[in-house]
Amino acid sequence: MISMDAGEALRLDSVRKVYGTADNPVTALDGVSLRLPTGTFTAIMGPSGSGKSTLLQCAAGLDRPTEGTVAIAGQPIPKGSEAAVTRFRRDRIGFVFQQFNLLPTLTALENVTLPLRLAGRKIDKKRCAGLLAQVGLGDRMNHRPAQLSGGQQQRVAIARALASSPALIFADEPTGALDTRSARDVLALLATAVRDHGQTVVMVTHDPAAAAYAHSVVFLADGRIVGELARPTADAVAEQMTRLTDAAARHAPVGV
Numbered sequence: 001m002i003s004m005d006a007g008e009a010l011r012l013d014s015v016r017k018v019y020g021t022a023d024n025p026v027t028a029l030d031g032v033s034l035r036l037p038t039g040t041f042t043a044i045m046g047p048s049g050s051g052k053s054t055l056l057q058c059a060a061g062l063d064r065p066t067e068g069t070v071a072i073a074g075q076p077i078p079k080g081s082e083a084a085v086t087r088f089r090r091d092r093i094g095f096v097f098q099q100f101n102l103l104p105t106l107t108a109l110e111n112v113t114l115p116l117r118l119a120g121r122k123i124d125k126k127r128c129a130g131l132l133a134q135v136g137l138g139d140r141m142n143h144r145p146a147q148l149s150g151g152q153q154q155r156v157a158i159a160r161a162l163a164s165s166p167a168l169i170f171a172d173e174p175t176g177a178l179d180t181r182s183a184r185d186v187l188a189l190l191a192t193a194v195r196d197h198g199q200t201v202v203m204v205t206h207d208p209a210a211a212a213y214a215h216s217v218v219f220l221a222d223g224r225i226v227g228e229l230a231r232p233t234a235d236a237v238a239e240q241m242t243r244l245t246d247a248a249a250r251h252a253p254v255g256v
């Protein structure tokens, strides 16, 4: 039974995710349990193939665990129909992807209002325009994605993720396609969502400098949590990653 703890933004209990067939199973997550308090910024790191994206997808209700449960603010993600999961997600979760995932035919403002439109919610255009202004795109509202730089497109994607005021924002390598300066802008925006609005951010990244914006880093290897680092610095994160990557190369267990 999952306790109703509203102070807990995200809780995973013994989550396993197995892809592939019975003959050829791939265990992407192998019993992951994790609790993240509301208002925290967490980075997820680990070698390639360690299960980071799968963890994010399962935590965000975009994919279903093979076993185990996920709860957002004390409410388990429904195990029923896709429509029920989508409804659950819309009210609680924002997602930022590496490749922005903006609709090319819509303007920046239309991209930001789209999730509200899809959810059948009242569209507060002024607020959405305000969000674009907040991310520094007040003068780009009517531009289409192709007319914006990568960093600007990602800022539109962040404004879109914030439009429904989600308690929880997941970001899968949000700075992966950006130059250093745009990456810093995007990370500062995520940090602001946490600091000023009490939102909770969970971000997958390969970049120790990006992870240093988080309050803590969770390290994955072979589908398991193998360590955590509080108040990370880029150097400390890089050192742990080197150990993990070396251990993965040797197929040896590691104690972080």
Ligand SMILES: Nc1ncnc2c1ncn2[C@@H]1O[C@H](COP(=O)(O)OP(=O)(O)OP(=O)(O)O)[C@@H](O)[C@H]1O
Residues within 6 Å of the ligand: 019, 020, 026, 027, 028, 046, 047, 048, 049, 050, 051, 052, 053, 054, 055
């Ligand atoms: N749809 C899928 N079907 C089969 N196997 C999958 C699928 N998605 C992921 N996997 C496998 O699950 C494991 C974990 O993948 P995942 O993408 O979560 O890792 P990751 O840590 O995000 O990797 P990267 O850093 O390279 O993006 C990998 O072995 C991958 O090949």
